[in-house]
Amino acid sequence: MTINVLPLRLAILLAVAGTALPARAIPAFARKYGTSCLTCHTAYPKLTPFGEAFRRNGYRFPGVDSDYVKQEQVALGQEANKKTFPKTVWPAALPISVPIAIGANGQAFAYPDKNASVPRASNGTQLALDDLVAEGHLWTGAALDDTITVWGELTLSPDGVDVEHAQLLFNDLLGPKHALNLVVGKGFPTLTSFGPHSSYLADLAMPNAPVTAIYSGSADPFVLVDNYTGLEVNGVVAGRGDWSLGFNTGKNSVGTVFPNESFYGHLGWKIGGMRLDGEGSQGPANAMEPWAETALTIDVFGYRASEHFGIPGAAPGATVAVRDGSSTLGAAVRAQAGSGEVDLGYYAQWHDHGTNDLAKVRAGVAYAEATYVVYPWFIPGIRVEDLMLSPNGGSTVSDLHLMPGAAFLVRPNVKIVLVANVEIGNGYPQDATGAPLGWQGGAADWGSFVLAPTDTATPTTKRSELESIAVFLAWAL
Amino acid sequence: MVNTSLASRLAVLALGLSAAAGPALAAGGTISGKVEATPPKYLEDTVVYLKNVPGTFPKRTEKMDQKGMKFLPHVLTVTKGDTVDFLNHDNVAHNVYSPDNEGYNLGTFKQNETRSHVFEKEGTYTQLCSIHPEMLGYVFVGQNPYASPVDAKGHYAIKNVPPGTYQLEVWNAKLKAPAKSVTVAAGQTVTENLTLKR
Numbered sequence: 001m002t003i004n005v006l007p008l009r010l011a012i013l014l015a016v017a018g019t020a021l022p023a024r025a026i027p028a029f030a031r032k033y034g035t036s037c038l039t040c041h042t043a044y045p046k047l048t049p050f051g052e053a054f055r056r057n058g059y060r061f062p063g064v065d066s067d068y069v070k071q072e073q074v075a076l077g078q079e080a081n082k083k084t085f086p087k088t089v090w091p092a093a094l095p096i097s098v099p100i101a102i103g104a105n106g107q108a109f110a111y112p113d114k115n116a117s118v119p120r121a122s123n124g125t126q127l128a129l130d131d132l133v134a135e136g137h138l139w140t141g142a143a144l145d146d147t148i149t150v151w152g153e154l155t156l157s158p159d160g161v162d163v164e165h166a167q168l169l170f171n172d173l174l175g176p177k178h179a180l181n182l183v184v185g186k187g188f189p190t191l192t193s194f195g196p197h198s199s200y201l202a203d204l205a206m207p208n209a210p211v212t213a214i215y216s217g218s219a220d221p222f223v224l225v226d227n228y229t230g231l232e233v234n235g236v237v238a239g240r241g242d243w244s245l246g247f248n249t250g251k252n253s254v255g256t257v258f259p260n261e262s263f264y265g266h267l268g269w270k271i272g273g274m275r276l277d278g279e280g281s282q283g284p285a286n287a288m289e290p291w292a293e294t295a296l297t298i299d300v301f302g303y304r305a306s307e308h309f310g311i312p313g314a315a316p317g318a319t320v321a322v323r324d325g326s327s328t329l330g331a332a333v334r335a336q337a338g339s340g341e342v343d344l345g346y347y348a349q350w351h352d353h354g355t356n357d358l359a360k361v362r363a364g365v366a367y368a369e370a371t372y373v374v375y376p377w378f379i380p381g382i383r384v385e386d387l388m389l390s391p392n393g394g395s396t397v398s399d400l401h402l403m404p405g406a407a408f409l410v411r412p413n414v415k416i417v418l419v420a421n422v423e424i425g426n427g428y429p430q431d432a433t434g435a436p437l438g439w440q441g442g443a444a445d446w447g448s449f450v451l452a453p454t455d456t457a458t459p460t461t462k463r464s465e466l467e468s469i470a471v472f473l474a475w476a477l
Numbered sequence: 478m479v480n481t482s483l484a485s486r487l488a489v490l491a492l493g494l495s496a497a498a499g500p501a502l503a504a505g506g507t508i509s510g511k512v513e514a515t516p517p518k519y520l521e522d523t524v525v526y527l528k529n530v531p532g533t534f535p536k537r538t539e540k541m542d543q544k545g546m547k548f549l550p551h552v553l554t555v556t557k558g559d560t561v562d563f564l565n566h567d568n569v570a571h572n573v574y575s576p577d578n579e580g581y582n583l584g585t586f587k588q589n590e591t592r593s594h595v596f597e598k599e600g601t602y603t604q605l606c607s608i609h610p611e612m613l614g615y616v617f618v619g620q621n622p623y624a625s626p627v628d629a630k631g632h633y634a635i636k637n638v639p640p641g642t643y644q645l646e647v648w649n650a651k652l653k654a655p656a657k658s659v660t661v662a663a664g665q666t667v668t669e670n671l672t673l674k675r
Binding site: 063064067068070074075076077078080081083084088089091 | 516518574575576577603605607610611612613651675
């Protein structure tokens with residue numbers, strides 16, 4: 001079988017270069033509370049148990065958040081104005097300076113194997129520094145009062161400017177504190193009890209499976225962890241239970257806007273360690289190791305999504321679209337024993353029009369990450385991701401991704417991650433003609449599923465490669 | 478003999494003056510100390526005072542200015558029945574109102590204008606300006622004049638306290654501290670440190 005691999009190479013390049021990196025550390029909070037990044041982070045954006053509680057609480061300290069604010073505030077009304085409401089505007093406060101943080105990140109690649117997928121697509125390059133500064137970021141995080149907070153992120157890249165996050169968080173709406181919150185705006189859906197970046201070795205804790213991009217060339221495929229505009233209610237119950245329910249726009253990569261709302265939800269429970277809301281904490285058992293605790297957290301989640309994309313093969317610019325609906329069920333477990341941590345997760349995703357010929361396809365995504373905080377600035381570990389695709393009437397194929405590596409915190413706000421990327425493919429997805437397609441997806445630009453078929457590959461070809469050794473660099477001020 | 482007689486007369490005169498002035502000018506003692514607050518940023522919203530001191534106290538008129546878009550002093554302590562003159566030394570119009578207790582609104586007044594309010598109830602009155610919602614002050618109205626605001630370093634001093642045993646209490650807009658029993662002797666200073674927290 002003769003295969004034109006040029007489109008594959010281009011697709012892989014686009015997949016590697018075009019995926020925006022989501023939110024990271026937010027030094028605006030360090031300025032607000034007059035505290036170090038290390039109060040909430042280990043190697044950022046990975047959060048300590050306290051940092052996770054801060055995030056879950058809507059970016060608020062346990063207790064009364066304003067008690068901890070050291071940055072001078074401009075009162076937009078005094079608290080006593082609440083007594084005269086509705087004759088007066090409900091009071092709020094602004095930080096004395098604009099709560100903005102800046103940062104940049106990117107990655108460099110060494111390709112020990114000249115025949116690996118990416119260098120093949122990059123004309124045999126063995127060292128690529130092009131993306132060492134891939135993105136610039138502007139973050140904002142602030143509290144208008146003790147219940148309403150704001151979170152935002154603007155990302156600048158060669159692709160343009162993207163509002164990745166812009167959320168208003170209405171916290172403590174009803175019932176016990178932290179039990180019911182409302183998040184309005186654009187951001188990640190809450191699918192587990194931990195932040196979406198809760199990984200030392202990847203950008204996202206949960207790998208994405210861009211099924212419609214793999215099969216149908218969707219330019220903006222639905223994936224679980226992405227920035228969506230919508231509403232989410234969430235909360236922490238009794239300090240141990242975490243929940244969320246969300247409603248957001250799905251994906252629409254054609255010019256005409258189609259109704260494409262999606263729904264999701266999750267339930268989680270934590271046993272041991274700090275409460276999920278951080279309330280009443282007596283502090284870490286070892287003050288020198290604020291990241292350490294002994295705890296087990298179990299999450300389950302579900303997602304019903306819809307996506308509209310151009311019918312494969314339709315003329316460019318055509319507004320004719322197909323709707324792919326997908327249902328996802330998954331679970332995640334975090335087990336932590338002192339400085340050691342293991343994260344495990346799996347989700348199955350059923351698409352009703354996911355393939356090139358608009359057939360059903362099931363995706364299964366498994367991931368695991370084992371790490372140990374040797375020093376607060378040195379966290380080695382290994383990460384494993386596996387993507388399985390099972391199209392209706394076709395053969396099941398899978399791609400295993402191994403990422404041994406380590407995160408180094410050069411300074412509390414400067415991070416380097418060194419990761420080797422090995423891929424082991426058991427076959428390739430196929431297009432409508434039966435030709436093999438490249439793999440896409442994963443949890444990091446510097447370690448995504450990129451295994452591409454060789455010129456002589458078939459859909460059942462097994463292949464493995466040392467794809468790259470990546471250095472990810474990030475800083476934030 | 479003459480000297481003795483003169484001294485006696487002066488002593489009698491002094492006692493008479495003291496009695497006429499009431500407990501406030503009696504040969505009293507001082508209660509002073511330092512207040513620690515967690516978080517410390519709320520320290521300046523604090524009054525240390527004595528609860529239920531017997532006696533009657535002359536009515537006074539105190540002043541709270543509005544200057545540089547701030548209430549000055551930030552915390553004013555008065556006694557029930559006292560009058561507070563609210564001044565405006567800014568060249569912008571101000572308003573003074575309070576939603577606390579009986580509540581009042583002194584309307585809008587321009588530069589160099591003064592408006593007054595008589596505080597007939599004990600308690601703390603938040604002072605707000607509806608034109609400039611960021612402005613904040615407090616008028617603490619006590620049963621007696623033995624009260625002291627706390628300065629930026631946490632120091633306070635209640636002077637001329639009639640000898641006796643009293644309950645020392647603390648008011649803070651957000652924080653609390655347990656009351657203390659304190660005994661004051663004439664001419665002496667008692668040190669009482671206090672700790673405020675949620």
